[in-house]
Amino acid sequence: MKILVIIPAYNEAGNLPGLFEELKASEENFDVLVINDCSNDDTEKVCRKNNVKVISLPANLGIGGAVQTGYKYALRHGYDIAVQVDGDGQHDPRYIKLLVQKIKEGCDLCIGSRFIGNGGFRSSKARRMGIRYFSWLIEFLTGKHVTDPTSGFRACSRKAIRLFADDYPKDYPEPETIMTVLRNNLRICEVPVTMRPRANGNSSISCIKAIYYMIKVTLAIIITAISRKVVHGNE
Amino acid sequence: MAMNSPLRTYLIIASVLFFLFIVNMLRTRKLELKYALIWVMTSSSFVVMAVFPETLFFVARVLHIELPVNALFLCVIFLLLLIVFALTVAVSRQATRIKNLIQELGLLKEELKSGDK
Numbered sequence: 001m002k003i004l005v006i007i008p009a010y011n012e013a014g015n016l017p018g019l020f021e022e023l024k025a026s027e028e029n030f031d032v033l034v035i036n037d038c039s040n041d042d043t044e045k046v047c048r049k050n051n052v053k054v055i056s057l058p059a060n061l062g063i064g065g066a067v068q069t070g071y072k073y074a075l076r077h078g079y080d081i082a083v084q085v086d087g088d089g090q091h092d093p094r095y096i097k098l099l100v101q102k103i104k105e106g107c108d109l110c111i112g113s114r115f116i117g118n119g120g121f122r123s124s125k126a127r128r129m130g131i132r133y134f135s136w137l138i139e140f141l142t143g144k145h146v147t148d149p150t151s152g153f154r155a156c157s158r159k160a161i162r163l164f165a166d167d168y169p170k171d172y173p174e175p176e177t178i179m180t181v182l183r184n185n186l187r188i189c190e191v192p193v194t195m196r197p198r199a200n201g202n203s204s205i206s207c208i209k210a211i212y213y214m215i216k217v218t219l220a221i222i223i224t225a226i227s228r229k230v231v232h233g234n235e
Numbered sequence: 236m237a238m239n240s241p242l243r244t245y246l247i248i249a250s251v252l253f254f255l256f257i258v259n260m261l262r263t264r265k266l267e268l269k270y271a272l273i274w275v276m277t278s279s280s281f282v283v284m285a286v287f288p289e290t291l292f293f294v295a296r297v298l299h300i301e302l303p304v305n306a307l308f309l310c311v312i313f314l315l316l317l318i319v320f321a322l323t324v325a326v327s328r329q330a331t332r333i334k335n336l337i338q339e340l341g342l343l344k345e346e347l348k349s350g351d352k
Contacts, residue, residue, distance in 0.1 A: 035341070053349070055341040061334055069338045076342070170334070 003030035003100060004079040006070030008063055009087030013042040015198075019085070020050045022093040028100060033073060034087065037066040043087075061170070063152075068168035071156070075165040083155045088198050090121070091153040095193040099155035108160045108186035109178070111146065112153035112193035121197045130214060134175045137218065141225045142182045147190055149175040159186055162232055175217050179224040243285065250281035273321065277314055 005023065009016060016034070023032055033053045036043045038060040047054035055069055067084060074082040081103050085091045095112055102110040114122050115131075122128060127150075134149045152174055156164065163184060169176045181188055257278050260266040266274075284291050284307070295306035 053345065055345045057337050057341040058344075059333075059337050061337055065334050065338065069341055072338060073342060073345075170330075 001081060001104070002077075002079045003028065003081045003083065004070070004074045004077075005030050005032045005083045005085055005093075005096065006067060006074070007032065007034045007085050007087045008037060008066040008070065009034050009039065009043050010037040010060070010063075010066070011039045011041045011043060012087035013039070013046045015089040016043065016046050016087060017050065019087065019089055019093070020052060026093050026096060028097045030083070030096070030100075031079075033070055035066040035069050037061055037063075064168050064170040064173040067173065068164060071161050071164040071168065074161050079161065080158050081155060082161050084152060086152050090195045090198055092194065092196065095153070095191070096155075098191045098193070099153070102189050102191060103155050103157050106187065107189040108157040109181045109188045110155045111148060111151050111178075111188070111190045112195075113146075113148035113151055113190040114193065114195050115147040116190060117192035121195045126210070130210070133214070134217065134221070137221055138175065138178060138182070141179070141221065144182055144188065146178055146188065149178050151193075153193060153195070157186075159232075163230060166230060166232075169220060172213055172217050172220075176220040176224055179221045180230075183224055183227065184229050243288070246285040247282070250278065250285045254278040254282055270321070270325065273314075273318055277318075 007016075007019070020032070031053065033055065034043070034047045036047070036054050036056040038057050044054055044056050055073065057066065057069065061069075070084070071082060081100055083096050083099055085093065085096070091112065099110045099112055123131070131148065131150050135146055138149055139145050160181060163180060163186070164177065167180070178188065254275075257266070257271065257274050261268060261271050261275075288303075291303045291307055294310070295301075295303040298306055298309070300306045300309070
């Protein structure tokens with residue numbers, strides 16, 4: 001089984017070396033690909049120094065466009081499983097094994113959830129309310145309960161890779177992609193993970209953007225719910 | 236509107252100039268025909284309305300609008316909305332195409348580099 005770890009990174013030169021160390025310590029066998037979303041710091045240099053494959057985008061695309069580049073790469077190079085790990089150090093690579101295991105068992109999208117089990121960094125109270133709202137919205141529309149729809153720590157099967165390489169939201173992609181996956185009758189599951197607060201730098205969602213975020217993602221989820229299903233031929 | 240007011244003369248001159256300007260942009264390929272079509276129609280209808288204001292009176296009567304000038308505003312606002320919407324559609328399509336190009340370029344760059352090794 002070929003496994004690819006996709007790390008979207010925008011100005012993460014400070015966080016990447018630590019992440020690379022942790023990835024090397026993992027017992028799972030995988031390739032690592034960093035998508036450098038046109039950073040203005042040494043992100044690319046840091047990757048080259050650590051001998052990690054890096055795709056440097058010539059213009060900034062935002063998280064969605066960067067991650068999708070990774071899925072396109074995974075599709076073209078015949079990877080069976082793709083794992084998405086944030087470049088900011090919030091995701092602990094030790095859980096990759098768990099996520100991958102679920103995909104091997106036949107799941108199509110496995111989400112690392114902060115809200116199963118307990119412990120770890122769980123984000124602010126306001127954000128948790130937002131997360132619970134999306135969780136409710138998705139359950140209302142599909143009947144499936146996802147505890148952590150905003151988690152960017154996730155593993156995908158070949159089927160999901162194909163779906164994402166074809167169509168992936170540009171910004172705030174996570175909740176919307178869960179809807180896409182469920183809409184196309186792929187299987188979703190969650191495993192408990194603990195996350196850490198960011199080591200360096202700031203989160204991408206500021207207070208002012210929160211309202212725009214809620215409205216945009218709500219609309220995106222509803223539109224996805226009434227979109228046509230994607231039809232892929234057999235490989 | 237008085238049939239020979241100076242305003243009418245200005246309108247005729249301005250609308251004809253605007254029409255010629257659009258045609259010239261097309262001639263020199265600065266404007267793509269696809270997006271220019273609606274402007275050609277808009278500018279030519281300005282010319283028609285300036286030369287024959289009766290057309291506007293007729294439109295107002297048909298739509299049961301009391302003042303012809305309100306019929307004019309209605310038509311212009313409708314046209315502008317149409318143009319703006321067409322532009323939004325064009326921008327959305329361009330955004331997707333540009334995103335795909337950027338991704339493709341990134342993937343190709345990586346392939347080139349790993350081919351060198």
